[in-house]
Amino acid sequence: MSRSPRSGAARRDWGADEDGCSILHVDMDAFFASVEIARRPQLRGLPVIVGGSERAVVLAATYEARAFGVHSAMPMTAARRLCPHAVVVPPDIATYRAVSSGVIQILRDVTTLVEQVSVDEAFLDVSGARRRLGPPTSIAELIRSRVLAAHGIICSVGIASTKFVAKLASGHAKPDGVLLVPKDATVPFLRTLPVGALWGVGERTEAALARWGVRTVAELADSDVGTIQRAVGRTAGSHLYDLSWGRDPRPVEPGREEKSIGTEVTFPVDVADPVVVQAKVLELADRCAGRLRAQGLVARTIAVKVRTSDFRTLTRSRTLVTPTDVGREVYLAARELLAGVDLGGLPVRLVGVRAEGLSAASSTIRQPTLDEVSGDGESSRRDAERAMDRVRERFGSASIGAAASASRVARRPTTDFARRDLS
Numbered sequence: 001m002s003r004s005p006r007s008g009a010a011r012r013d014w015g016a017d018e019d020g021c022s023i024l025h026v027d028m029d030a031f032f033a034s035v036e037i038a039r040r041p042q043l044r045g046l047p048v049i050v051g052g053s054e055r056a057v058v059l060a061a062t063y064e065a066r067a068f069g070v071h072s073a074m075p076m077t078a079a080r081r082l083c084p085h086a087v088v089v090p091p092d093i094a095t096y097r098a099v100s101s102g103v104i105q106i107l108r109d110v111t112t113l114v115e116q117v118s119v120d121e122a123f124l125d126v127s128g129a130r131r132r133l134g135p136p137t138s139i140a141e142l143i144r145s146r147v148l149a150a151h152g153i154i155c156s157v158g159i160a161s162t163k164f165v166a167k168l169a170s171g172h173a174k175p176d177g178v179l180l181v182p183k184d185a186t187v188p189f190l191r192t193l194p195v196g197a198l199w200g201v202g203e204r205t206e207a208a209l210a211r212w213g214v215r216t217v218a219e220l221a222d223s224d225v226g227t228i229q230r231a232v233g234r235t236a237g238s239h240l241y242d243l244s245w246g247r248d249p250r251p252v253e254p255g256r257e258e259k260s261i262g263t264e265v266t267f268p269v270d271v272a273d274p275v276v277v278q279a280k281v282l283e284l285a286d287r288c289a290g291r292l293r294a295q296g297l298v299a300r301t302i303a304v305k306v307r308t309s310d311f312r313t314l315t316r317s318r319t320l321v322t323p324t325d326v327g328r329e330v331y332l333a334a335r336e337l338l339a340g341v342d343l344g345g346l347p348v349r350l351v352g353v354r355a356e357g358l359s360a361a362s363s364t365i366r367q368p369t370l371d372e373v374s375g376d377g378e379s380s381r382r383d384a385e386r387a388m389d390r391v392r393e394r395f396g397s398a399s400i401g402a403a404a405s406a407s408r409v410a411r412r413p414t415t416d417f418a419r420r421d422l423s
Contacts, residue, residue, distance in 0.1 A: 032060035038152030264352025289327035300357030
């Protein structure tokens, strides 16, 4: 479900005029949970939570679980307390990615103008598909029926003249619905919403606007733009003022490049031993580099994320001299960053590694190092890691790992870690 605030005053019917409304926002309903229910029909109608260990967070929850106050990103301990009879299912990221790819292919069969913005949502521009498939509402229903038939999951679709309003519409169409906001109804629709529904309005911005007496989109639109700029800054103020009047000129951008690739784990118990944390960083770096190679990408920047036992989150990043897709290079940078994090003497609850500044490996100019020229550097390591990739493809991701961490894994089991994809 959309995390944007919804308004009880927002109607489910804003008219039937589809002229100028060629933008669709398709959003899978409780995606991870829906995939699990499609695989386990006996869970249908039950409160289901997708998440890892007690110390992890909720990745998805069915609407039956949400009725008890459970929502994504909530600590699992809190979710179990709110809904103790819920069925908890461990996440299967590989399956979710496969289903996501299948859904995106269905969308691309409708139009080539598809912009995937996350694993479970995408924008479409169907202006060129209307003659072949009919009006946008018919296209929306076609998409929903194809997704249900192919994968057994449901989705909601928002239809509008802009991406911003289409996304809001899909949130108000949930669950399992379609909402058309005609072009002429854009401003009336927006004026029913709280200011927190606007893109870019988080808790701090919402509080800053409230101090100026602006709590709804209508109040923002009726304000002087200078007032809004004084409240939140010149650039953000102008942007929010335009959105309050439905102005969003951004087109659908097909083939948008992934901005980062990363992964993180939450330890089953807080870890005070830096060697254990470092061993986990090696595993994460290896996994991260494998995903880079699988997508034909290299990274210029490496970042680490550490959360201490008091829930303080620290991040550090470093730009490499030469972009890489080699796990050893990712690990060395991450290890150096980790060593520079001041934990204040506290044990570690969570650690993550992320590759940023991505570019296509085939077109990225790289300066060879002296080790590479001598045949004993990154090139040979890449060949070895690609061989590991082939082993994993054939025998599974757990069949082989970074050797330096093997003894640590054997000595200190880490198979109960709750993993969460960050890309």
